[in-house]
Amino acid sequence: MGDIAFLLIIFFLVCSEVSKDNGKLKVALPTSEHVTKTTVDVVARVVVDDKGDIYFDGSRVDNAKDVEWGVRALLTNTVTDDQRHVQFRCDKSQPREVFEPVLQAIASAGGIIEAVGDNAVE
């Protein structure tokens, strides 16, 4: 029994991925009928919260340019498209002036944007 239990623990530890998101961020996600469950691994996570603050992998950054440099640095040694996905979470109330520079920064750095949203309830 002990052996089986420890094997299960090791299995969970190996398979688990520690979330890099800052759990305190308040982000109301936008909705769409086209969202699908994400199957790709992301290299970085970018969040724009309800106050318009930008976070890159859980750490606050000053502006979109910092995001661009961060993504660019992470993608330096990438070979395939599968390694270029960047998760983007943004509060649905944020205006274009806030989110568009961040989207452009990710694109400029060569990232493929995985924009997170919720399923639209009809």
Add this chain to the structure above:
Amino acid sequence: MKRPKKEKKNRDMAIPTDSFSDIAFLLIIYFLVATTLIKVKSITADLPAGEKSTQAQSEKTPIINLRGEEVFFNDKKTSMKELNERLAALELAKQEAEKRVIMLESAQGTPYENYFQALAAISAHDGVVAIVENEK
């Protein structure tokens, strides 16, 4: 003088493992309770990076304008539902790469909710998003 004999302790060298399984199962239960399974749903948008085009796009390139809560497709007011239908009618999946481009322009103050829905519609119909940046 005779040294006193050291008293041999009657030690059992085996480590008691009886409680290991209890500890292990407690750990498993802890992990199961403390773990949050995140099911992230998203859309994939590969925005063309690189040089900014100084030339005007071909007039035939479809353009979506977002002005606040309003949506325009080729300068005609529409709704998100109609936009989906019109994008589906373009059959972008069958087109060559150059003809899959859909321009996306948004006015100041456009909420991300609308932008996301337009982006999702374009991606769902195999379009390639080209963000239109207004000259400052």
